[in-house]
Amino acid sequence: MSDQETKPAGRGKVIVYIVIRVLVIAVMIAQIFNHNWDNVFTCALTLILLLLPSFLSSKMHIVLPNTLEIIIICFIFAAEILGEVREYYVLFDRWDDMLHTLNGFLAAAIGFAMIDILNRHEKVSMNLSPAFVAMVAFCFSMTIGVLWEFFEWSMDMFFGKDMQKDTWLTAFNSVALNPEGANVPVHVDVxxxxxxxxxxxxxxxxxxxxxxxxxxxxxxxxxxxxxxxLVYIKNRGKGFAARFIPTLRQDKKERSSKSA
Known part of the structure; x- marks a missing residue:
């Protein structure tokens, strides 16, 4: 990717960082005046989470594509500030669906990158097929999704929250309501x-x-x-997925190859 292509994207990332942080601070100040301390805590947590991409990039010696980093920043803002503080989860029926779909997409990208980096590392004797790497990325994403649902359930059960939103049903099937006590579900119209x-x-x-x-x-x-x-691996570094897959920093690659 040329300098002309990366510089505008880099400037865009900085602008997004600044705008999002200013918005979060403004919302936090408003919540302080409203004495809504739960939302103040949420805003403070959001500011900390916004530091994660840069922190992980420096500590793990990886390069986050600008597109991926911008989406992560916007995802955090959409989930915590718009979703929780501004109550978008209640106002818009599909807000939660959108975020969970995006979470599955991003988690697969991160899982994909971890396996692909190991697969290409000189010190690691791995030669996994593209299909296997894609399958591991999928499993990693689903595991993250399950762990998040565990977290939501725990918050509801032990802290009196309602992260697992309720659903109104007009009918259901149940074995427990079978009048004969048989293991056969009966249909119930409510x-x-x-x-x-x-x-x-x-x-x-x-x-x-x-x-x-x-x-x-x-x-x-x-x-x-x-x-x-899968397409990314077969075309090595090209394609749509390249905008979302973290890579090992170049200086880290050089140090690894020298020490090998």
Whole structure:
């Protein structure tokens, strides 16, 4: 990639960093005036998370493509500030779906890069096929998705949160409601549900549908990137996926080859 191509992208990354941080600080100040200390903590956490790309890049001696870094920054802002503080998760039905799909895509890119770097390292005797690398990237992304759902469940169970959003159902199938006690599900159309004297015309599912939906869209993101990554390896460094795959820093490569 030429200097003319990387310099505008580098300037764009700096501009995004500055704009996002200014917005986060402005939101934090507003939340302080509103005495909403949970949101103040969320804003502080966001500022810390925004340092992660640069921190990981320096400590792990890897180069993050500008496109990947910008998307990570925007992802953090969209999840924490827009999603939590500005309540986009409630205002927009597909906001959570979009973020989980993107998370699956990005996690696959990171998993792909880790295996590909090891696969090409002089000190590591690995020669994995492109298909196997793509499969590992997919599995890594899905594992991250599952661990995140564990985190959401833990926050709901032990800290009284509602990260696993509820789903209203008008019908369901259940073995427990089989009048004969047989292991055969019966279909139930919900007409009314009474909870603490309040009558609902739907059944409230607590978290299950949300969790499975999140994992499914994470799956779509992971599969999408794994396909792009497969093309990337076969064309070595070219293609759409090159914008999202971290690489080993050049000086680190040189030191590794000299010490080998």
């Amino acid at each position: 007409e009314s549900v009474t909870v603490n004297g309040q009558v609902w015309d739907k059944y409230l599912d607590i978290g299950l549908y949300d969790t499975m939906h999140d994992l499914f869209v994470n799956f779509l993101g992971a599969v999408t990137f794994s396909i792009f990554g």
